[in-house]
Amino acid sequence: MVQVVGATTQQEVWVASRERKFIINEILLVEDQLRNSPRGEVIETYSFNRYIPLATETNGLIDEQVLAGLKAVGYSVDEEEINIAKLRIIGEISTPIGVGKQVRLPDFQEVEDLLVSNYPDYALTLGTIRGTGNLLDDLPGELSDTMCIYEQNAGIMPQDGVPFIFDYKSMNEYPHIGIFGGSGSGKSFGLRVFLEEFMKKRVPVVVLDPHWEMDFSTSFKGLPQERARDFSGEYKLFVVGVDVGVDFTDLKAAELVSLLGSGESLSEPMSNAVFTLHENKDSYTSFSSKLYGLITVMENESILNQDSAAIDNPREKEKIDYLSKLAAKYKDRVGHLSSLKGIAWRLNALEREGVFTAGTSPVEGAVMDGRLSVVRGPVKLLQVYGAYLLDRLYRNRRDYQDARQKGEPAKWFPPFVFVTDEAHNFSMKGERDSYSKRVIRGISQEGRKYGVILCMATQRPALLDDTVTAQLNTKIIFRTVRVTDINVIKEETDIGSEEARRLPYLNSGNAFLSSAITGRTIPIKIRCACTQSPHTQNPFEELEQVYFQQENQFWNIIKDKLPFSTNALHLVLGTISDELGKLIDHDQLIEQMNKLEEDGKVYAEKNPFGTTFHRSS
Ligand SMILES: Nc1ncnc2c1ncn2[C@@H]1O[C@H](COP(=O)(O)OP(=O)(O)O)[C@@H](O)[C@H]1O
Ligand SMILES: [Mg+2]
Structure with a gap:
């Protein structure tokens, strides 16, 4: 029998039982017809017996009122075993629930x-x-x-x-997802499950993958056949600078400034110089010729003092003419040589990464097709490129929606979801402005109108830009240990102090989901993914496996050559090396043989001329 034995507030009651141990997060129903049989979630559990007595003064958990309640319903406190739980009533009730009311497990239909x-x-x-x-x-x-x-x-x-079951269509009203949790708490695993589900529903998603872990070609190890799912054809892998990049000719000056700014903003003089130099439809070549031309002129003013008519070499003459025109047009407006050099250095860095070799159209195609695009690259580059890409895709979608609103013809571009791990790098709290921060902020505030949804995972929610955090209508919170992060979570979600206290102890994969969509915080365990990253193997198991294979290979080669003696090793060394496919010397061979002896596969017979190895049994 379970009974109400006291109340802390109208929303929280204590329940007790002799036989039944309470389970954290279970939902119980209070038999109270007057109040429509309220239901509540178990948020704290305790067990007491004569060895862990309830009524000691050190036990500040249970107050006098509860003790009185327990006695009132017939418990002999201090003598019997008592299980106690704090029940948080879900939904409003008008008057407190009385002591003595019966409590039971509900049927599924009741909850x-x-x-x-x-x-x-x-x-x-x-x-x-x-x-x-x-x-x-x-x-x-x-x-x-x-x-x-x-x-x-x-x-x-x-x-x-x-x-x-997450009602993703409600993100139309309550957009954006935050995934928070310390290292190893289950964020990547959870993201994978999200991505698999989005693929199943054919929702276009773009995910930045700095860790190269989002591949869906390998079935989760040990998953039953009927649960496996083939995702091939539903996602595409792109590498920045190889498959995707920046279409230079399409760049606006402002975008180029942002790209060159990398993680931060470009300095004012450099930014001015770009705005002065860049013209619509500039190609990489035309822009960089202007840039390097001006640098040449400014480094060596005398180059223009030559009379071009007097130069014989036609190519040299052409060059001088070009430089003179450049100088006349820009020299007084582009600022200092150092700014131009700064730009050249940054432009060069991007060029070296291959950023200008391909455009965004492969990703745009995949988005149009309702597929998942996994975009990979070095972390720093991905941050800048990701911002550029997201900005592009967002603009496509906005242009389409805005045109349609005005009744103008427009090319369809779908709504989509943008996902990134390490989101704090992308949108860092504080003064510093960055390309990615501007783009993410804009979408966090306006994306809903266009059906563009952000999904931001980070292990440091305390470092994420406040404006963005506030716009994440759904937050999934995995194990979190750092106090500063827990404080942000408490502020930014409706999780209670009981849940907050449990955050440091959650097992990997367990989380609290706090969402405007579900209305209340729900404790969840993320399901097993259908797929796994090709490189999630435990590195130590990997070592074992590799060495085991090597030893096996060695044994297979050696076993037919036994017995042989250490003073005649030169007779076998050559063939063993050949068969192994690598050179092995005298000492290495002896070492390997000693290991085989330890394993009991061979035994060594010592004699005055050396040692002879024999195959055991
Ligand atoms: N939902 C889950 N169910 C079971 N185990 C999980 C789950 N999520 C994570 N784990 C375990 O925890 C490990 C770390 O998870 P991961 O997602 O890589 O953490 P994070 O990205 O937060 O650092 C995984 O390799 C897995 O063994
Ligand atoms: Mg991870």
Whole structure:
């Protein structure tokens, strides 16, 4: 029997039971017809017995009133085992619940409205709701057996509760997602699950992948065949500077300034110089010729003092004419030589990365096609390029929507989702302005109008630009240990102090989802992904595997050549090296043989002339 034994506030009551241990996050129903049988979530649990007594003065958790309540309903405090839980009532009730009211586990139908807002066919199946294991048998077919769960110690397990299904279409009203959590807490894993679900629904997504981990070609190890899914054809991998880049001819001067500014803003003089030099439709060559031409002139003024008519070499003459024209047109307006050199240096750096060799059209094509684009590159470059790319795609979408609004003909460009890890680098809190920060800020505030949604993951929410954080209507919070980050999370979400206290101890893959879409904080466990990164192998297991293979190979080669003696090694060294495909010398061979002896595969017979190795048994 479970009963109400006290109340802290109208929304929070204490319940107690002799037999039943409470499970964190489970939902219980209070039998109270007058108040429409309110339901509540278990947010704290305790067990007391005579060895951990309840009524000691050191126990500040349970107040006098609860003790009185326990006694009133017949508990002999200090003598029997008592399980106690704090129940947070969901939804409003007008008057406090009285002591003595019965509490029980609800049927699925009695809590369905709290747990399920949509079905897998129409929304994203991200995982399960924690504390709902006892509702499993009650679930309708559409919600049963929809996924696997992964436990680090136990491996792949069946669905362990009510599915958490994220109604992504509601992002139309409440856009943008934040994914917060310390290193190893499950962000990348969670992002992968999000991306898989978006692919299933054919939502165009662009993800920046600085860690080269977002590949979907490898099935999750051990996943049952019927859960596996082939994502080939649904995503494309692009490398910045190889498959995608900047179409220089399409650049506006302001964009070039932003690109050259890299992580920060370009200095005022450099920015002015770019605006002066750059003309619409400039190619990389035409722009850089102007730049280098002016640098030549400014470094060596005397070059223009020559009389070009007196120069014989026609190419030399042409060059002098070009430089004179350049100087006449720009020299007084571009500022200092040092600014031009700064620009040249930055332009060169981008050029060397191959940024100007390809354009954005491959990604635009994939977005149009409703596919996932994985964009890879060095972190620093990805930050600048990502901003440029996002800005482009966003503009395409805006141009389309704006034109349509005005009734003008326009080429369709779809709404899309933009995803990035390490989002704090992209949009850093503080004074410093950056290209990516401007773009992300703009979209966080206006993207909703155009159906452009951000999904920002970071291990340092405290470093993320406040303006952006405030616009993330859904936040998924994994294990977080740093106090500064926990404080930001407390401020920016509606998670309660009980949840905040649990944040440092969450297992990888467990999270609290706080969202305007769900209305209340929901404890979830992210499902097992269908795929895994090709390089998630434990590095130590990898070492073992490689060495094991090498030893095996060596054994296979050596075993037919036994027995041989150390004073006749020269007879076998050559063939062994040939078969191994690499040179092995006398000492290395002896070392390997000693290892085989330790393993019991060979035994060594010592004699006056050396050692002879024999095959064991
Ligand atoms: N949903 C999950 N279910 C089970 N294990 C998980 C889950 N998420 C993460 N893990 C485990 O934790 C490890 C680290 O997760 P990862 O997503 O790489 O962390 P992060 O990106 O936050 O640093 C994974 O390799 C996996 O073993
Ligand atoms: Mg990660």
